[in-house]
Amino acid sequence: MxxxxxxxxxxxxxxxxxxxxxxxxxxxxxxxxxxxxxxxxxxxxxxxxxxxxxxxxxxxxxxxxxxxxxxxxxxxxxxxxxxxxxxxxxxxxxxxxxxxxxxxxxxxxxxxxxxxxxxxxxxxxxxxxxxxxxxxxxxxxxxxxxxxxxxxxxxxxxxxxVAIDRYVYQGGGKKFMLFLPEGELHEISLLFAAYLIKREGHKVIYLGQSTPQEDLLEVYKFHQPDYLITVLTTSPEVEFVEKYLCELSRTFPKSTIIVSGYQVIRGEVEVPENVMIMNKIEEVKFYLQEDRKVINKN
Structure with missing residues (x-):
């Protein structure tokens, strides 16, 4: 009570x-x-x-x-x-x-x-x-x-x-690998991002909660995704956020890393060139729309 x-x-x-x-x-x-x-x-x-x-x-x-x-x-x-x-x-x-x-x-x-x-x-x-x-x-x-x-x-x-399962990947599009860092369990925003991406016809590799770095690297080598998406709500600790994002950047230099969550938007975080911060993970919806415009134009 x-x-x-x-x-x-x-x-x-x-x-x-x-x-x-x-x-x-x-x-x-x-x-x-x-x-x-x-x-x-x-x-x-x-x-x-x-x-x-x-x-x-x-x-x-x-x-x-x-x-x-x-x-x-x-x-x-x-x-x-x-x-x-x-x-x-x-x-x-x-x-x-x-x-x-x-x-x-x-x-x-x-x-x-x-x-x-x-x-x-x-x-x-x-x-x-x-x-x-x-x-x-x-x-x-x-x-x-x-x-x-x-x-x-x-x-x-x-x-x-249930919403994600309504969409079946038909081939084509970009590859997105979605994960949460070790110790991070809050996956609702990540699931919503997976839904938005899959609905747009892209391939989603969903690793979910608390993904060890070695597992992340193993799956990355197999799929070679264009984008990595993660949400930092409680982990890693705020003083280690920049270090963590730099490690991701060095480990996956050929991919764009999209990151959101309280730990990155609560203060100024300097990030490498291939890391993009979104204030809200649902903004990926608008990013996908803009990306589609560029693809269709080309």
């Missing part, structure tokens, strides 16, 4: 702490718990309630009406909303509730509706990535458990693998 301060609720729901306190007093909407030292805190059920209240309130329900709803009534209203058109922010709140409740069916419903209405790409860029940023905040403040984070990450990973 996680615990949250009123500031945590404000940050995660968009409702000002002052407003939450007024709702507590006027409508008895939520009742904070207290520690042995009399410090106020909120639990998972309180966070879920505030997120649902925020979603309903953003969609035209008055707080006086929301406060009178039973848990079942509120759930029915939320389900009805998630089955229709909702603002991206509201969908992110709904996904956060799905994560807290370990609700796979709710998560699938929201993603399926979005994929049908705006497409898989836009769902990833406008809903899933902002949602993952919110998860990052929750993780930093210790507001979610490893089980909740793994649950939601694996669901997104499954969706990406």
């Amino acid at each position: 996680s615990s949250y301060s009123i500031k945590d609720l404000e940050h995660l729901s968009g409702i000002k702490a002052h407003t939450i306190r007024i709702w507590e007093q006027r409508y008895n909407l939520v009742e904070p718990k207290r520690t042995d030292t009399n410090i106020r805190y909120y639990d998972d059920a309180d966070l879920k309630l505030i997120l649902n209240v925020s979603l309903l309130n953003n969609n035209g329900f008055k707080i006086s009406k929301i406060a009178k709803m039973s848990a079942e009534e509120m759930r029915d209203k939320i389900i009805a909303l998630t089955e229709g058109a909702m603002a991206y922010e509201d969908q992110i709140y709904a996904l956060t509730v799905c994560m807290i409740e370990i609700d796979e069916e709710g998560f699938d419903r929201i993603l399926s509706i979005n994929t049908r209405s705006i497409g898989f790409d836009e769902t990833m860029l406008s809903v899933i990535y902002p949602f993952l940023s919110k998860i990052g905040v929750l993780w930093q403040i210790g507001a979610i458990s490893p089980a909740q984070e793994h649950f939601i990450s694996n669901l997104i990973r499954q969706k990406l693998i």
